[in-house]
Amino acid sequence: xxxxxxxxxxxxxLTDLKNRGLYNVIDPLESSNGPVIKISGKEFINLxxxxxxxxxxxxxxxxxxxxxxxxxxxxxGAVRTINGTFELHTRLEQKLAVFxxxxxxxxxxxxxxxxxxxxxxxxxxxxxxxxxxxxxxxIIDGCRLSRAKVxxxxxxxxxxxxxxxxxxxxxxxxxxxxxxxxxVFSMDGDIAKLPEIAAIAEEFDLITYVDDAHGSGxxxxxxxxxxxxxxxxxxxxxxxxxxxxIGVVGGYVAGKQELIDWLKVRSRPFLFSTSLxxxxxxxxxxxxxxLMNSTELQNRxxxxxxxxxxGLKQLGFNIGKSETPITPCIIGEExxxxxxxxxxxxxxxxxxAIVFPTVPxxxxxxxxxxxxxxxxxxxxxxxxxxAKVGKELGII
Numbered sequence: 001x002x003x004x005x006x007x008x009x010x011x012x013x014l015t016d017l018k019n020r021g022l023y024n025v026i027d028p029l030e031s032s033n034g035p036v037i038k039i040s041g042k043e044f045i046n047l048x049x050x051x052x053x054x055x056x057x058x059x060x061x062x063x064x065x066x067x068x069x070x071x072x073x074x075x076x077g078a079v080r081t082i083n084g085t086f087e088l089h090t091r092l093e094q095k096l097a098v099f100x101x102x103x104x105x106x107x108x109x110x111x112x113x114x115x116x117x118x119x120x121x122x123x124x125x126x127x128x129x130x131x132x133x134x135x136x137x138x139i140i141d142g143c144r145l146s147r148a149k150v151x152x153x154x155x156x157x158x159x160x161x162x163x164x165x166x167x168x169x170x171x172x173x174x175x176x177x178x179x180x181x182x183x184v185f186s187m188d189g190d191i192a193k194l195p196e197i198a199a200i201a202e203e204f205d206l207i208t209y210v211d212d213a214h215g216s217g218x219x220x221x222x223x224x225x226x227x228x229x230x231x232x233x234x235x236x237x238x239x240x241x242x243x244x245x246i247g248v249v250g251g252y253v254a255g256k257q258e259l260i261d262w263l264k265v266r267s268r269p270f271l272f273s274t275s276l277x278x279x280x281x282x283x284x285x286x287x288x289x290x291l292m293n294s295t296e297l298q299n300r301x302x303x304x305x306x307x308x309x310x311g312l313k314q315l316g317f318n319i320g321k322s323e324t325p326i327t328p329c330i331i332g333e334e335x336x337x338x339x340x341x342x343x344x345x346x347x348x349x350x351x352x353a354i355v356f357p358t359v360p361x362x363x364x365x366x367x368x369x370x371x372x373x374x375x376x377x378x379x380x381x382x383x384x385x386x387a388k389v390g391k392e393l394g395i396i
Contacts (some may be wrong), residue, residue, distance in 0.1 A: 019365070021335035022355055028257055032057045035373040037350060044350035045382050047368040052374030053217055053297040053327070055102070055247030060290065068282035069071075076275040077139060077263040079263075084275040087326040088176065092281050093252070093260075095288050099223060100216075100240070100254035101232035106263050107281070109273055111213050111241030111251035113144035117267035118237055118253045119180070121365075122207070123148040128174040130164055130206070139180055139356075149174065155185075158196045165204045176207060183212035183225030187359050187367060189322025193220070194229045209237040213386070217245020218324060222291040224300055245291075248283045250276050288383045301325055308370045311383040316396035320365075327368040333396060337364030343389045350384050 017023040031038035036059050037046040045338065055061055060383065078084035096105035108114045119142035127148040131139065134155045143150045151168060154160040154356060168177050168228060179201055181192045194210065199210045212224040220227030222245070226235045236259065242250035262290060264270060276284075290297070305325025312319050318330045331337040334355045341353035344366070355364040370379060390396035 001192065011225070013088070017205075021185050021353075022334075027284070027350075035371060035375070035378055039350070041121055041346070042186075043279075044348055045378050046373075047349060047351040047382060047386075049369055050214075050244040051079060051373075052245040052301055052371055053247065053291075055245070055287050056288070056370050057373075058247065060291070061247060063321040064286040065279035068191045068278040072278035074279065075244050075277055075336075077271060078272055080275045083321075086278055087206055088278055088280070088281040088285070089275060092285050095285055096240075096252050096254055099292060100238050101223060101227060102140065102238060102254040103257040104260035105252050106260045106270065107242070107253040107276060107284075108251045108253070108265075108269055109276055110136040110249065111211075112141075112290040113132070113161055113237070113269040113273070114239045114241075114251040114253055115139050115147060115211065117269040118239065118263060119143055119148075119178075119209070120146040121263055121267040122146075122259075123176065123178055123262070125180070126174065127176040128168050130161060130168065130177065130179040134185050134188070135182055136186065136211060136213070139182070143180070148178075158192050158193055158200065161197065162200050162203075165206060167190065170202045175226050177204070178207040178209055180209040181211070183210050183215035184218065184324050184326070186326065186355060187365070188320050189326030190320075190322045191225060191323045192229075193214070194231055194235070195223060198231050198234045207237075208235045209239070210235050211239040211250075212394075213239070213241040213244060213328060214233075214324070214326065216240040217291055218298065218301065221295055240282045242280075242287075246287045248280050248287060249282060250280060283296065297372045301370070304370040304372065304376075307376065308368060308379050308383070311379070312368070312386060315383065315387050315390060317386065317390065325370055326363040327370070329368065330363060330365040332362055332364060333378065334364045336393070336395075337366065339396060340389060340393055341366050342386060343393065347385045347389060349385045351382075 027039045033049050076084040093105045115138040123146040125147040129150050131144050133152045151164050153164050215225035219225050238254040240252050242248050251380045311325050319326050329363045344351050351366045354367045
């Protein structure tokens with residue numbers, strides 16, 4: 001017989017989430033995650049994918065993955081430190097280091113794993129971490145796991161960061177102090193002020209850590225936010241994902257050789273979790289080759305992002321202060337945000353509602369992600385739907 005305590009906890013809390021518009025319904029896809037997707041037999045224009053460059057369905061990546069399966073099998077069979085490191089993993093890490101303009105790189109099973117691994121491998125209870133208040137959940141969890149003192153600074157507020165860095169340094173309480181930020185903030189689309197952060201870090205001898213999950217493949221000719229600002233030599237940790245612009249799955253840390261050597265012997269996800277599959281690694285290598293040899297997909301992504309932004313703004317939607325193709329439509333109240341997303345769905349546009357705890361309460365939004373694979377016709381159809389639903393619900 002199941003626990004009554006657990007039953008009461010789950011039922012009560014799930015009911016509460018549903019009543020407050022905070023319960024997320026998952027829609028299984030019946031197609032690839034492209035610019036148009038199929039759910040329950042119906043096609044939708046897809047504006048919720050992180051497949052920025054459309055590479056998840058690229059024939060070159062699929063071919064590389066299939067060839068790797070035939071040669072190496074479907075799984076790695078072990079953790080990296082036993083015999084789960086294939087020559088493919090080594091090739092991927094060498095390519096990532098070149099791609100990110102660093103001495104070395106290490107690959108993990110996910111971007112989330114990177115933050116679990118890297119922060120706690122270097123920081124501990126005798127240290128402090130200065131963390132932007134809008135940093136991604138995986139950064140927050142990685143900081144918690146390290147047991148370091150977490151000092152939040154106001155979002156992209158350099159005066160606040162400098163004051164807190166000065167206070168933490170002069171307190172004499174900490175052995176090491178790290179400043180950690182997203183490169184591109186995924187819910188608003190704004191870019192971290194990395195030149196200012198790097199200058200403050202240099203002044204106070206802070207360790208610098210940038211999670212560039214939403215900047216890699218998008219900024220800096222694909223190399224990311226750090227390269228965009230010409231700071232490759234000044235950022236200690238460059239974190240990236242292989243599941244967004246790269247189009248596959250996994251994550252990586254890029255930096256100095258000694259940092260990567262340390263992570264290979266001290267980061268727990270690397271030591272205790274089976275490594276990335278050969279097919280995924282081969283597809284990642286192919287994807288990075290494409291990005292390193294052409295900016296065509298990035299150019300198309302930015303064109304589509306600018307086009308959608310302009311259209312939504314002209315319609316009267318609040319799109320915030322995005323500096324990247326990420327385009328939020330900020331509605332505010334959670335239940336209304338969910339209602340707006342549901343009506344878009346009924347009209348054939350898939351744009352998921354993002355509400356608390358992913359964003360602060362009262363800032364619910366539909367996050368639009370145009371990709372390089374969208375056509376202008378698809379975006380025009382989406383804009384027409386936004387106009388209809390926005391007027392219907394009194395949002396515009």
